[in-house]
Amino acid sequence: METAVHKVAPSTRANASSFGCVRIYRNAALFLLMAVLYVPAAKGQAEGPVITGSAGFLYSNNDGQTSVQPILTPVVLVPLGSHLLVETSAQLQGYIARSSANGPYEGQFFGTLQYLQLDWVVNSHLTVVAGRFTTPFNIYGERLGPMWLHNLQDAPLIYPIGTRTTGSSNGGMVRGVVVSRPTWLLNYTVFFSTLSEVSNLESGRAFGARTGIFLPRARLEVGTSYQRFLQDQHNDSYGAYFSWQPRSAPVDAKGEYAHSPQGHGYWIEAALRFKDSGKGGLALAKFQPVVRGQQFFRKAPGVNDFLPATDTQRVDFGLNYYPIPSVRLNASYGRQFTDARDINYWTADITYHFLFPMAFWLKESK
Amino acid sequence: MRSRSNLVVLALVAVSLVSAATSRAGRQNVNTKAAAKVDEAAEGEKRFVTNCGRCHQPPSDISPREAKAVLRQMRVRAMLSAEDERLILKYLAP
Numbered sequence: 001m002e003t004a005v006h007k008v009a010p011s012t013r014a015n016a017s018s019f020g021c022v023r024i025y026r027n028a029a030l031f032l033l034m035a036v037l038y039v040p041a042a043k044g045q046a047e048g049p050v051i052t053g054s055a056g057f058l059y060s061n062n063d064g065q066t067s068v069q070p071i072l073t074p075v076v077l078v079p080l081g082s083h084l085l086v087e088t089s090a091q092l093q094g095y096i097a098r099s100s101a102n103g104p105y106e107g108q109f110f111g112t113l114q115y116l117q118l119d120w121v122v123n124s125h126l127t128v129v130a131g132r133f134t135t136p137f138n139i140y141g142e143r144l145g146p147m148w149l150h151n152l153q154d155a156p157l158i159y160p161i162g163t164r165t166t167g168s169s170n171g172g173m174v175r176g177v178v179v180s181r182p183t184w185l186l187n188y189t190v191f192f193s194t195l196s197e198v199s200n201l202e203s204g205r206a207f208g209a210r211t212g213i214f215l216p217r218a219r220l221e222v223g224t225s226y227q228r229f230l231q232d233q234h235n236d237s238y239g240a241y242f243s244w245q246p247r248s249a250p251v252d253a254k255g256e257y258a259h260s261p262q263g264h265g266y267w268i269e270a271a272l273r274f275k276d277s278g279k280g281g282l283a284l285a286k287f288q289p290v291v292r293g294q295q296f297f298r299k300a301p302g303v304n305d306f307l308p309a310t311d312t313q314r315v316d317f318g319l320n321y322y323p324i325p326s327v328r329l330n331a332s333y334g335r336q337f338t339d340a341r342d343i344n345y346w347t348a349d350i351t352y353h354f355l356f357p358m359a360f361w362l363k364e365s366k
Numbered sequence: 367m368r369s370r371s372n373l374v375v376l377a378l379v380a381v382s383l384v385s386a387a388t389s390r391a392g393r394q395n396v397n398t399k400a401a402a403k404v405d406e407a408a409e410g411e412k413r414f415v416t417n418c419g420r421c422h423q424p425p426s427d428i429s430p431r432e433a434k435a436v437l438r439q440m441r442v443r444a445m446l447s448a449e450d451e452r453l454i455l456k457y458l459a460p
Contacts (some may be wrong), residue, residue, distance in 0.1 A: 047434040077435040085438045121438070124447040142443065149421055177445050187445045216416045245420055252420070325426045355425065355432055 049078040049358040053089065054148040056351035063343040067097035071147065073114075076358075088116040112200050114145075114168055124180065129173040129191075132201065136173065136189045136210050137162030137225045138241045138256045148353040151288070152318050152332055154345065156267040157296040160306040161258035162227045162237040165204040169193030185214045187223075195231050205231040212241075219245040225258075235261045250274065262305045265296035265312075271320075288320040290332070313337040316345070326353045403460065410457030413450050430459040 053075040059068050071093045078086040091114055096107040117131035134142045141163050144150040159167075173191035180186075188211045195205040207230065212223025225239040239258035245251070255268035269292040274284045296312045318332030327350070334345035414424060418440065428436070437451045437458075446454070 047438075048431050050432050050435040052436065077439050079435050079438050085435075085442065087439055087442075119438075119442045121441055127442050127445075129442070143421055175442070175445065177447065180447060219416065219420065221420075243420055325423055355428065355436070357429070357431055 047079045049076065050355060051076050051358055052353075052355040054146055054351055054353045056147050056349055058147075058153055058349040059347065060153065061344075061346040063345075065097065067095060069096070070094045073146065083121050085119040085121070086117070087119065089114040112166070123176075125176045125178065127175050129175070130171075132168055132170045132203070133173055133191075135163045135167055135169045135193070135206075135208075135227075136175070136191060137208060137227055137237070138210070138239045138258060139223075139243060139254070140256060141167050144254075147349075148328060148351045151269065151271050151290040151320060151330075152292055152316050152334075153330060153347040153349055154316070154334070156256065156292075157294050157308055157312060157314060158239075158256065158258040158265040158267065161260045161262075161264075162208070162225060162239055164206070164229060164305070166202045168203055169206065170196050170201065170203040183215065183217055185216070187212050187214065204229060208237075219247060260305075260307075262300050262302035263296055263298040263307055265294065267292060267294035269293075286322045288322070290316075290318040290320065292316045292318075308338070310338050310340065314345075318347075327351070328353075403456065406453055406456040407460050408457075410453035410455070414454050414457055417444055417446060417450060418454070424458065428458055430455070433459040 051074055053073045054071075055073070056071045057068070058071065060066070071091065073089060073091045075087065075089040080086065090111055092109075092111045094107055094109045096105050098104070099106050113132060115131070115133045117129050117133045120128040120130075122128065134145060136142050140150075140156060140159055145167070147153075169191060171191065171193040173189060175189040176187065178186040178188055188209070190207075190209045192207040193203050193205060196203045206227055208225065208227030210223060210225040212221050214221040221241075221243045223241050225237075225241070227237045229235050229237065237258065237260040239256060241256045242254065244253045246253075250273040252271040252273055253269070255266065257266040258264065269290065271288055271290045274287055293315045294313070296308050298308065298310055298312075314334055314336040316332055316334035318330060321329040323329070329348075329350050331348045332346070334347075336343045336345065418424070421444075433455055437446070437455055440446055441448075441451050
């Protein structure tokens with residue numbers, strides 16, 4: 001995730017187990033390397049590895065603090081036979097900002113492994129996932145996480161709920177479709193994650209589940225999430241979400257509610273799809289206005305929970321422009337309200353979504 | 367002698383008719399397959415709009431190999447069925 005990277009509070013127990021974690025990840029890396037090396041044996045098949053992902057340059061001004069962030073998020077997909085897939089994504093990110101009000105710009109660069117997972121698609125009802133994967137809680141992290149997919153640059157205020165500690169989990173997950181009918185579909189996800197403090201591979205010990213009902217005719221999905229955090233103070237987080245693209249109007253509406261012992265809140269977002277409205281001609285079809293409102297209510301103080309310290313309301317207005325489908329220009333303005341003071345947020349960015357066959361596979365892919 | 371030549375002519379006519387009928391059936395079969403392919407692509411577009419279109423637009427240019435890899439990933443993330451995967455592939459990279 002290109003959103004906040006949440007650090008785990010150090011613990012003696014974790015330090016003692018970190019060497020074990022290193023061994024596990026080394027073995028996992030070796031296994032995946034073997035899997036990738038196996039790929040040439042499958043050259044006769046009509047599928048091969050691809051590299052996709054996004055590149056972006058983000059500008060933001062938060063309450064007068066200006067920063068720019070170049071970000072590259074490559075995703076490598078390696079299908080193995082007809083049921084297996086190795087997928088991995090890393091985020092290489094720079095953060096350049098003034099060290100003081102009138103000081104020079106200084107930069108930091110860092111990389112994080114977002115996921116490195118082996119998927120075994122048994123059938124439509126069951127997919128088994130092992131490795132490091134995006135924590136499945138509500139829909140923002142897993143479905144809207146890539147920067148070319150979310151409509152506004154900043155993550156919602158409640159994003160840290162249910163995605164501790166980093167938005168990624170190390171462990172196992174099963175997911176699939178329980179029932180699929182022409183008029184409705186019920187899906188599920190169940191996962192567990194181990195504690196890891198290995199640099200760039202951090203995760204929290206937790207287990208959780210998510211389920212959703214999708215109504216294709218109404219183009220409406222609603223669902224709920226639950227997570228039990230099993231390290232330090234054990235606690236429960238739960239949430240609900242919806243995603244609705246009504247056929248009667250060119251609107252893309254999404255929203256989430258999340259609750260944790262530290263606080264709860266919601267966000268709701270609507271984007272107008274001129275492209276689908278059939279109005280305004282080709283020029284207008286490339287624009288997408290967006291509005292998002294959100295509230296967070298603090299219930300108890302939290303340490304490193306990355307949630308707002310007090311009750312907070314925020315509203316954002318954005319405009320996306322797509323000169324070509326793979327490139328997006330975005331600008332937005334947001335205002336945040338708290339009892340202490342109100343803050344302005346300005347953002348602008350350009351993102352590019354790419355997709356190529358892997359270089360060593362080019363000859364076969366033609 | 368005449369009856370033998372008549373039989374030969376009759377056999378030639380029969381072979382020609384069978385050949386023409388087979389050829390016509392083959393063309394019909396090809397046409398039927400092409401129509402089925404178009405139907406599947408149209409159904410794939412519907413399923414793309416219903417499932418994938420909730421988050422993003424269709425890619426402008428994608429090869430069958432690229433589409434297969436991405437669809438495998440989406441089968442996991444977006445929980446597409448095997449039938450969805452097959453039909454959307456027909457739409458994205460026929």
